[in-house]
Amino acid sequence: MEKFVIEGGVPLSGTVRPAGNKNAALPALAAALLTEEPVTLRNVPRIRDVDAMVRLLEQLGASVEWIGANEVTVHAREIRETRVDPELAREIRASFLLAGPLLARYGRAVMPPPGGDVIGRRRLDPHLDAFRALGARVASGRFYELAAEGGLRPCDFFMDEPSVMATENALMAAALTPGTTVIHNAAAEPHVQDLARLLIQMGARVEGIGSNRLIVEGCRELGGADYTIGPDHIEIGSFIALAACTGGELRIKDTVPEDLRMVRIAFERLGCRIEFDGRDVVVPPNQRLRVKDDDGNAIAKIEDGPWPAFPADLTSIALAMATQADGLILIHEKMFENRLFFVDKLVSMGARVIVCDPHRAVVSGPSKLHGERLESPDIRAGMALLIAALCADGTSEIGNIRQIDRGYERIDERLRSLGARIERVGRPEEPLTTGARRGADLTSL
Numbered sequence: 393m394e395k396f397v398i399e400g401g402v403p404l405s406g407t408v409r410p411a412g413n414k415n416a417a418l419p420a421l422a423a424a425l426l427t428e429e430p431v432t433l434r435n436v437p438r439i440r441d442v443d444a445m446v447r448l449l450e451q452l453g454a455s456v457e458w459i460g461a462n463e464v465t466v467h468a469r470e471i472r473e474t475r476v477d478p479e480l481a482r483e484i485r486a487s488f489l490l491a492g493p494l495l496a497r498y499g500r501a502v503m504p505p506p507g508g509d510v511i512g513r514r515r516l517d518p519h520l521d522a523f524r525a526l527g528a529r530v531a532s533g534r535f536y537e538l539a540a541e542g543g544l545r546p547c548d549f550f551m552d553e554p555s556v557m558a559t560e561n562a563l564m565a566a567a568l569t570p571g572t573t574v575i576h577n578a579a580a581e582p583h584v585q586d587l588a589r590l591l592i593q594m595g596a597r598v599e600g601i602g603s604n605r606l607i608v609e610g611c612r613e614l615g616g617a618d619y620t621i622g623p624d625h626i627e628i629g630s631f632i633a634l635a636a637c638t639g640g641e642l643r644i645k646d647t648v649p650e651d652l653r654m655v656r657i658a659f660e661r662l663g664c665r666i667e668f669d670g671r672d673v674v675v676p677p678n679q680r681l682r683v684k685d686d687d688g689n690a691i692a693k694i695e696d697g698p699w700p701a702f703p704a705d706l707t708s709i710a711l712a713m714a715t716q717a718d719g720l721i722l723i724h725e726k727m728f729e730n731r732l733f734f735v736d737k738l739v740s741m742g743a744r745v746i747v748c749d750p751h752r753a754v755v756s757g758p759s760k761l762h763g764e765r766l767e768s769p770d771i772r773a774g775m776a777l778l779i780a781a782l783c784a785d786g787t788s789e790i791g792n793i794r795q796i797d798r799g800y801e802r803i804d805e806r807l808r809s810l811g812a813r814i815e816r817v818g819r820p821e822e823p824l825t826t827g828a829r830r831g832a833d834l835t836s837l
Contacts (some may be wrong), residue, residue, distance in 0.1 A: 393791065393792070393819065394793055394794070394816055394817065394818040394819065395464045395612070395786065395791045395793060395816075395817060395818050396781075396789065396790040396796075396814055396815070396816060396817075397788075397793075397814070397815045397817055398763075398777070398778070398781040398782060398787065398788045398790065398802060398812070398813065398814045398815075398834060399786075399813035399814075400523060400761070400763060400781055400782050400783055400784035400786065400787075400788065400813075401638075401783070401784070401785055401810065402534065402782070402811055402812060402813055403617070403633050403635075403638045403639045403640035403641075403677070403701050403811065404633070404638045404640065404642060404782065404810040404811055405640035405641045405642060405644075405677065405688075405811055406515075406635050406640075406642065406809060406810045406811065407647060408631055408642065408644055408645070408806060408809070408810060409641075409644075409645045409685075410623040410624050410627045410628050410631070410645075410647065411435075411437040411439075411462075411624050411627055411800075411801045412434075412435035412436050412437045412462065412621035412623065412624060413437075413581040413582060413586060413621055413622050413623065413624040413625070413626075414437050414439060414441060414442070414582060414620050414624060414626075415556070415581070415624075415626075416484075416582070416583035416587065416622060416624075417433065417436045417437060417445075417487070417621050418442065418445050418484070418489060418585060418588035419443060419489050419529050419557075419560040419564070419587045420433050420451060420493075420586065420587060420590050420619065420621060420812055421436075421442070421446065421464075421466060421582065422445070422449075422486070422489040422490050422493055422560075422564065423432065423493060423495075423564050423567075423587065423590055423591065423594070423717070424454065424466035424467075425449070425454065425468045425471065425490065425493035425494060425497060425595060426450070426493045426496065426497055426564060426567060426568050426594065426614045427468065427470075427614040427615055427616055428468065428469045428627050429467075429469075429611070429615050430465050430467045431465070431466050431467075431468075431594070431616050431617050431618075431619070431761040432459070432463065432464070432465045432616075432617070432618045432619070432622060433463070433464050433465075433466070433619055433620075434460075434461050434462065434463045434618070434619070434620040434621065435462055435463075435620050435621040435622075435623075435700060436463065436464050436621055437462065437801045438461070438801050438802070439799060439800065439825065440483075440617045440794065440798040441483075441484050441486065441598055441798045444480065444483040444484045444487075444557075445484060445486060445487070446464070447480055448476065448480050448487055448490060449466060449468070449490075449828065451473065451477045451480060452468075452471050452472070452473045452476070452490070452494075453468070453470055453471040453473055454466055454467060454471065454474035455467045455468075455469075456469040457775050458636075458712070458835065465532065466549050471494075471792070473499065473500050473608045474494050474500050474501050474502060474504040474777065475776035476490055476494075476501070476502065476503050477499075477502060477504075478504035478505075478535075478766060478802060480502045480744050481503070481505070481506055482504070482505070482506070482507035483507050484506065484507055484798075485507060485559065486506070486538075486610045487503075487506045487515065488503060488519060488561070489556065489557060489560060489561060489564075490500060490503070490508040490518065490526055490731055491503045491523070491536070491538060491561055492519075492523075492560070492561035492562065492563075492564040492565040493565070493568070494538075494807065495523060495528055495539075495540055495565055495801070496566075496568035496569060498569055498824070499539065499541055499542075500538065500540070500541075501536075501537075501538045501540065502535050502536070502537050502538075503536040503537075503538065503795060504534075504535050505534060505535075505536075506638075507529065508702075511599055511730055513650075513703075514616055515553075515555070515667055516536070516692065517552070518551050518553055518555040518556040518558035518659055518663030519557065519562075520532070520557070521549070522549065522558055522561060522562035522565070522575075523538055523548035523561075523565065524574070525547045525567055525689055526539055526540070526544040526545065526547055526569060527542075527543075527544050527545040528540040528544060528606070528646045529542050529545070529548070530655050531633045532798055532815060533601040534697045538568070538744055538798060543568040543569070544565060544566075544568075545569065545571070546566065546569055546571030546572050546573040546610065547681070547683065548573070548574040548576075549572075549574070549575065549576065550576040550577055551575065551576065551577040551578060552631055553577070553804065554577050554578060554579040554580070554604060554698045555579060555701075555713050556581055556584060557584065557729070558579075559575065559578045559579040559584055559606070559628065559684075560576050560579075560584060560587050561577070561636060562578075562586070563587060563591060563598070563608060564587070564591070564659070565590060566596075566598075566608040566610050566703065567594070567596035567598075567608055567611070567614060567616060568611065568612075568613075568809050569610040569612050570610050570611060570612050570808065571609075571642055571716040572607065572608070572609055572610075573607075573608045573610060573611060574605065574606070574607050574608075575605070575606040575607075575608070576605055577604055577707075578600075578603075578604050578605065578748050578755075579604075579605045579698060579719065580602050580603060580604055580698075580699045580700070581698075581699040581703075582622060582625055582648070582651045583700075584699075585601050585602055585737070586621060586622050587683070587759070588601045589601065589619070590617055590619045591608075591614075593617040593618075593619055594614040594615055594617045595611050595613070595614045595615050596608060596610055596611055596614060596756075597609035597629065613797050616805070622648060622651075622801045623648060625647070625651040625652060625655065625703070626690070626705045626706060626772075626799075628644055628647050628655075628673060629652070629655045629659075629703070629706045629709060629799065630654065630706075630709050630775050630779075630800070631644055632644070632655070632659060632666060632673065632675055633659070633664075633709045633712065633779055634709070634778075634779055634782060634810075635675040636644065636662075636664040636675055636679050636681060636713065636716075636809075637681070637712070637713055637716045637779050637780055637782070638783050639677060639678050639679065640677060640810070641674075641675065641676060641677035641761060642674070642675040642810070643669075643672055643673070643674050643675075643676075644672060644673040644675075645671075645672050646671050646672070646757070647671055647672065647673050648671070649668050649671065649673075652655070652666075652673065653700070653702055654701060654702050654703075655702065655703070656667060656705065658694045658706075658710060659710070659713070660684070661683065661684050661686065661692050661694060661721070662681055662682075662683060662684075662691070662710070662713055662714055662717045662721070662819065663679065663681040663682040663683065663717050663718070663800075664681060664713070664817075665679060665680060665787040666722075667796075673694045675830075679785070680718070681716050681717035681718065681757075682717060682718040682719055683714070683718065683719025683720065683721045684719075684755070684804065686738045687721065690715075691721065691722055691754075692719070692720075692722070693722040693723075694707075694710050694714075694721065694723055694724070695723075695724035695726055696724070696725060696726055696727055697726055697727070699735060704725065704726075704727045704728060704731070706772070707723065707725045707731055707732075707772070707773075707780065708731065708732075708734065708772040708773045708775070708776040709752060709772065709775060709776055710774035711723045711732070711735065711736065711738070711776060712777070712779040712780050714755040714757055715738060715743040715744075715745070715755055715757050715758070715759045715761065715780065716757055716758050716759070717757045718757060718758050718760060718793055719756075719759070720751075720753075720755070720756050721754070721755050721756065722752060722754050723752070723753045723754075724751060724752050725751050725752070725753075725811070726751060729750040730749060730772075731772075732747055732750065732751070732752075732753050733750075733769070734769050734770070734776065734777070735747050735753055737764070737766050737767075737773075738761075738777075739783075740764050740766075740778070740783055741762055741763075741764045741788075742759050742760055742761045742762050742784075743755070743757075743759045743761060743780070744756040744757065744759050754805045757780050760785065761780055761784035761785065762784055762785050762786050763781065763784050763785065763786030763787040763788040764781075764784075764788055764789075765788070765789045766781070766788060766789065766790045766791070767790070767791045767795055768790055768792045768793070768795040768796055769793065769801035770785040770795055771794065771795055771796060771798050771800070772799070774790065774792075774793065774795045774796035775796060775800065775803075778790065778796065778803070778807075778815070782807075782812055782814075792818070794799035804816045808824060823832050
């Protein structure tokens with residue numbers, strides 16, 4: 393098994409370009425099933441979750457060709473299967489995004505329970521409710537059997553929670569359903585917006601992008617597309633934290649500043665200064681992180697929520713960053729009850745954190761961290777541990793780095809380019825084979 397060996401205490405400085413948004417690339421790949429014409433996606437991150445989605449598409453009968461380092465063409469002209477492979481599906485949560493396209497185009501889909509990070513209960517009810525509203529029959533058992541023999545019908549429905557993936561499934565199904573579908577209480581994250589823009593390029597009409605009310609004018613047939621995935625605002629936030637915690641000076645190229653407004657507010661609460669130079673983010677060097685108390689000398693708080701609130705995927709990152717900030721702050725993870733269970737690993741490194749309950753932790757900083765042997769429990773906790781290891785004294789080892797590789801492209805190589813002392817050692821797991829067989833060679837990245 394591979395692991396990272398990290399020597400901490402070195403400022404990370406230089407220039408980095410963010411990868412494409414993983415959570416936009418996955419639904420975009422699924423959307424290729426909506427048409428018999430080729431769909432080309434650019435700025436696709438080469439990560440394990442993308443590799444898993446590509447293998448799922450190939451299992452269904454789509455042809456996939458990597459035409460560049462981060463460019464892929466999916467051609468779903470002849471889909472031979474509407475039953476998703478359970479072994480492949482358990483690798484990623486996003487496997488369930490295949491349900492909407494299969495149901496809309498073929499009138500049926502058999503979906504196994506999806507996999508993904510174990511960060512708390514993640515309901516499928518909003519997906520199933522959306523399919524029912526669109527006229528599908530849903531039978532639940534070991535598998536979810538979806539059927540719409542006469543085709544889906546447009547509707548006006550209200551989601552009981554602004555679930556990102558359920559909104560994406562509803563969007564894709566509605567795009568291939570002639571007529572007007574209105575989705576209320578929809579998610580509005582940047583990756584949902586990316587999917588909506590891709591569907592527009594394929595021929596659907598989508599109004600309300602970026603809001604919680606989406607109006608979709610669906611088509612009987614959708615066409616191909618050539619679409620560029622936007623930058624990953626979660627990765628950008630992760631790099632900001634890496635630079636701030638290690639005292640380095642970092643320029644992050646070609647971001648979308650509008651997607652970083654709440655990130656900037658939350659990180660400034662920890663004393664982190666962030667500057668914008670056009671579309672670039674600049675983190676000034678030698679920052680002294682200090683918690684900004686709320687008015688009345690009250691304890692400050694960072695809490696996540698649906699967009700445009702602070703992203704839940706950055707909660708672990710903010711907590712790691714708080715260990716290096718002078719002061720006391722409450723981290724409130726409202727959305728996932730297992731997200732904070734990695735905190736004991738930071739405590740073992742010397743962090744002063746009290747976990748109040750599954751959703752809340754109080755951090756008292758700054759803490760002088762020391763190297764430790766650690767295991768990465770999920771993607772974002774893995775990055776939080778990387779941040780802690782890079783600003784700690786001594787050597788740290790992080791195991792189960794497959795989890796980090798699921799969400800961050802070549803993270804060790806990119807960190808070394810910024811001055812980090814990090815090595816990947818041990819026996820490699822199975823390589824990212826998709827695309828190494830044809831098209832771009834991963835070793836050339």
